[in-house]
Amino acid sequence: MLKSRTVYRLFAEFGMNLDWRLDPPVQKDRSDSARDALLTALRTIVDANPSLFLDEIQAKLRTDFKLKVSVSSVFRYLHRAVPAV
Secondary structure (H helix, E strand, O other), rough: OOOOOHHHHHHHHHHHHOOOOOOOOOOOOHHHHHHHHHHHHHHHHHOOOOOOOHHHHHHHHHHOOOOOOHHHHHHHHHHHHOOOO
C-alpha cells in the first residue's frame, strides 16, 4: 500500500511535467583546477605503486590528498587518454 505522502508527491510531479518520470539527476563537473589536482595526485600514487587496486587508490586519495572520489571516477580518470608530457 502506498502512503498518502507518496501519492501526493506523484500527483504533484505529474502536474508539473505531465509525465510520471522524474528528471534525471544533474551530473557534477569538476573545475579545471580540481581536475588538475586529482590527475596530479593519481599520477603520484600510480607512479609510486602501479599495482594498487582501485579501492586502494581511492583510500590513498582520501588520506594523503584529502580528495573524495568514487571508485568509478578513479577508473574513468585512469582510462582516459593522457596527453604527452
